[in-house]
Amino acid sequence: xxxxxxxxxxxxxxxxxxxxxxxxxxxxxxxxxxxxxxxxxxxxxxxxxxxxxxxxxxxxxxxxxxxxxxxxxxxxxxxxxxxxxxxxxxxxxxxxxxxxxxxxxxxxxxxxxxxxxxxxxxxxxxxxxxxxxxxxxxxxxxxxxxxxxxxxxxxxxxxxxxxxxxxxxxxxxxxxxxxxxxxxxxxxxxxxxxxxxxxxxxxxxxxxxxxxxxxxxxxxxxxxxxxxxxxxxxxxxxxxxxxxxxxxxxxxxxxxxxxxxxxxxxxxxxxxxxx
Numbered sequence: 001x002x003x004x005x006x007x008x009x010x011x012x013x014x015x016x017x018x019x020x021x022x023x024x025x026x027x028x029x030x031x032x033x034x035x036x037x038x039x040x041x042x043x044x045x046x047x048x049x050x051x052x053x054x055x056x057x058x059x060x061x062x063x064x065x066x067x068x069x070x071x072x073x074x075x076x077x078x079x080x081x082x083x084x085x086x087x088x089x090x091x092x093x094x095x096x097x098x099x100x101x102x103x104x105x106x107x108x109x110x111x112x113x114x115x116x117x118x119x120x121x122x123x124x125x126x127x128x129x130x131x132x133x134x135x136x137x138x139x140x141x142x143x144x145x146x147x148x149x150x151x152x153x154x155x156x157x158x159x160x161x162x163x164x165x166x167x168x169x170x171x172x173x174x175x176x177x178x179x180x181x182x183x184x185x186x187x188x189x190x191x192x193x194x195x196x197x198x199x200x201x202x203x204x205x206x207x208x209x210x211x212x213x214x215x216x217x218x219x220x221x222x223x224x225x226x227x228x229x230x231x232x233x234x235x236x237x238x239x240x241x242x243x244x245x246x247x248x249x250x251x252x253x254x255x256x257x258x259x260x261x262x263x264x265x266x267x268x269x270x271x272x273x274x275x
Contacts, residue, residue: 040101040109043078045117045182045208051076051201052211054103056083057260058252059190064263069191072198080106084235085257089264100235103213104226110183110209111148119150128176128207129155131187132217139221154179158188164196173203180206187217 044050053076063070073079080101081087090096114125127144129137137155144153156172158164164172176184184207186193193212201210218224227240242249 040106043110043113043209045110045113047208049201049204049207050078050209051197052078052080052106052209053194053197054080054082054106054213055086056252057085058083058256060086061256061259061263062191066191068195068198072191072194075198076194083257084238085260089261093264093268100232100237102232102237103211103216104219106211107185107213107216107220110211111144111151114182115148115150124150124152126152126154126179126181126183128179128181128184129153129187129217130172130176130184131156131158131193132221133157136217136221136223139223140217143220143222154181163192169196169200173200176207177203177205182206182208184210185217186210186212187214189214 043052053073055073059069059073063073080103081090081098082100082102084100087098087100090098111127114127118125129140134155134157137157141153141155144151154175156175158172159168184204186197188196190212193214197210197212204210215224219226225244227237231237231240238249238253242253
């Protein structure tokens with residue numbers, strides 16, 4: 001059985017028999033009571049396929065009005081707290097203190113672990129990157145070859161459209177399965193990437209871990225700079241990204257985060273009485 005480390009899960013099977021409704025107070029009780037992701041050490045690189053997604057206030061608010069996205073998040077095996085708003089809400093109203101775990105942290109952790117394990121053998125690890133532009137993917141490939149010599153890589157740059165066609169998705173799935181990767185990283189921005197994985201995960205025969213990590217492709221390629229460590233430690237990575245990408249980040253910080261905190265605040269009494 002795959003162990004869950006995420007924020008939103010009730011341990012049910014992915015057969016649709018149990019769904020968590022974000023608009024129900026019982027969801028918030030599970031949201032705060034669940035075994036939250038506090039570290040990545042127990043991720044299994046050799047077991048059944050584990051789908052990892054990231055949760056932040058913006059994606060939470062998006063899912064309130066997008067059932068397909070909500071279900072994709074519910075079906076995650078691991079849901080990381082990738083937002084200071086999530087951590088703040090848990091500390092203030094959930095009596096839990098955890099640290100943010102970003103997609104970039106996950107990405108580096110998995111590559112290090114794979115490289116260390118397979119560097120001791122003659123069998124290279126395999127990682128597949130699906131998403132972004134071919135230019136970004138080429139930069140990723142070159143850096144991987146320098147930094148992680150025990151890891152082989154294959155990439156696919158999909159069409160830039162709202163939703164991939166069934167034909168293209170099948171070609172991508174065939175290519176992934178033929179490569180037989182240990183890990184599949186997906187970057188098509190949320191909620192597109194999470195929906196694609198949820199729709200096709202059962203057709204992907206090989207990856208032990210499938211991780212939707214969005215902007216991490218650009219971070220690792222060097223086309224976009226992640227906040228420096230001091231900003232991450234001070235919990236102001238959101239401010240750094242807002243300054244660097246104001247058009248992209250303003251809605252997340254000034255619309256979605258207040259909506260998320262207000263929604264949680266509205267249910268504070270119920271939460272305190274039931275946690």
